[in-house]
Amino acid sequence: MTTYAEALRQILEQTAPMPPAPKPLAEALGLPVAEDILAQEALPPFTNSAMDGFALRGVDILPGVRLKVLGTVAAGQVAEQNVVAGTALRIMTGAPLPEGADTVVPLEHTNHGEDWVEFPKPVKTGSNVRLAGEDIQPGTRVLEAGTILNPAAIGVLASLGLDRVAVRPRPRVAVMSTGNELVDASQKPGPGQIRDSNNPGLCAQITALGACAQPFPRVRDTREAVEAAVREALATCDVLLTTGGVSEGDYDFVKVVLEELGASKLFWKVAQKPGGPFGVWSLNGKLIFGIPGNPVPAMVMVEEYVRPALRKMMGFQTLFRPERQAILEDAWKKGKPDGKIHILRVMLREEPDGLHARLTGPQGSGVLSSMLLANGLAMVGADTLEVQKGSSVLVHLTEEPEDH
Numbered sequence: 001m002t003t004y005a006e007a008l009r010q011i012l013e014q015t016a017p018m019p020p021a022p023k024p025l026a027e028a029l030g031l032p033v034a035e036d037i038l039a040q041e042a043l044p045p046f047t048n049s050a051m052d053g054f055a056l057r058g059v060d061i062l063p064g065v066r067l068k069v070l071g072t073v074a075a076g077q078v079a080e081q082n083v084v085a086g087t088a089l090r091i092m093t094g095a096p097l098p099e100g101a102d103t104v105v106p107l108e109h110t111n112h113g114e115d116w117v118e119f120p121k122p123v124k125t126g127s128n129v130r131l132a133g134e135d136i137q138p139g140t141r142v143l144e145a146g147t148i149l150n151p152a153a154i155g156v157l158a159s160l161g162l163d164r165v166a167v168r169p170r171p172r173v174a175v176m177s178t179g180n181e182l183v184d185a186s187q188k189p190g191p192g193q194i195r196d197s198n199n200p201g202l203c204a205q206i207t208a209l210g211a212c213a214q215p216f217p218r219v220r221d222t223r224e225a226v227e228a229a230v231r232e233a234l235a236t237c238d239v240l241l242t243t244g245g246v247s248e249g250d251y252d253f254v255k256v257v258l259e260e261l262g263a264s265k266l267f268w269k270v271a272q273k274p275g276g277p278f279g280v281w282s283l284n285g286k287l288i289f290g291i292p293g294n295p296v297p298a299m300v301m302v303e304e305y306v307r308p309a310l311r312k313m314m315g316f317q318t319l320f321r322p323e324r325q326a327i328l329e330d331a332w333k334k335g336k337p338d339g340k341i342h343i344l345r346v347m348l349r350e351e352p353d354g355l356h357a358r359l360t361g362p363q364g365s366g367v368l369s370s371m372l373l374a375n376g377l378a379m380v381g382a383d384t385l386e387v388q389k390g391s392s393v394l395v396h397l398t399e400e401p402e403d404h
């Protein structure tokens, strides 16, 4: 059996960042930019007023002086008159500063009439003026390759005239459940049937990590149905996740079909609990994750293996969640030595003496409610038979972004 670390290593070795392509800004949020972005223009592009007020020459403001107001310049206009000695123009925020002016006095700091203005208080020359290029100079590197495009970055790109940005595409991830027992969430299960929770749950995980989930119709447990579905998914998607049918039961066809199709196996069966029969194959350069059907391992496998691989494809520099040591408040014991890493669902909280972890309750593979409460996964080493109450465990912080 492959170890957890070896399985992850093999997956990442078979995964390459996708080639970058320009994408509209609205589609790029949350992705790393694929190249350095240099400003081609200055920001602001022209010197303008930071306030609604009067544009004038700072030297003209003396106690008791009254300036003649020549007209008004609003945002989007260019003043027709220049400011000369003894004159001012009404100006609105964002309007270009008129020729001759160097200062703006806010309306509320003036006394004014239709065509005159006076200044009860002294004013500093140059105030309330935003100089061309004071924010960003042409040639400045505004974003370094690899920076994650947050809303501020999107705004900066737009202000510099860039409506597209080079990012690596979001991988299209086919998600398909196998299992004759499954029905849709909207259906009432008949005898022996259960609702398919993997498809919506895994699609949500894929969407949450920034890739593009492609839910596929559910697949019956027959060789033909699995084969047809796998072919179709690989024709249209970059990565395939199947759930269920990956063991060696009479109705488990995923492994059989992938091998018949000539997929090359990275590994099958990992020394871990939950999720032992997990397997990964590659066909025509595309990764296929054969994920066990039980809902808890299914989600854990996506979190631990699929997520870093998809992040690598999208060009993220950090692939893994933050990890820390936490004090386990429950005693935990293996039934018997099994040489497997055990991945426990835990609730984490900060305390003055460090991070504390509590088990979410029963850790069975079918106990999906244990995932609901978890904000971390404790990784108990393969050789550890027992963790005493109050001792330290390694945890993956599954609600914290990789980049923090």
Ligand code: AMP
Pocket: 177, 178, 179, 181, 182, 194, 195, 196, 197, 198, 199, 243, 244, 245, 246, 247, 249, 292, 293, 294, 295
């Ligand atoms: P399998 O891996 O196909 O042997 O399935 C293992 C267990 O997980 C069985 O109890 C299945 O009924 C259950 N299961 C498989 N697929 C799903 C699914 N999509 N949603 C919920 N439970 C599932």
Ligand code: MG
Pocket: 178, 179, 180, 221, 244, 245, 251, 293
């Ligand atoms: Mg099954």
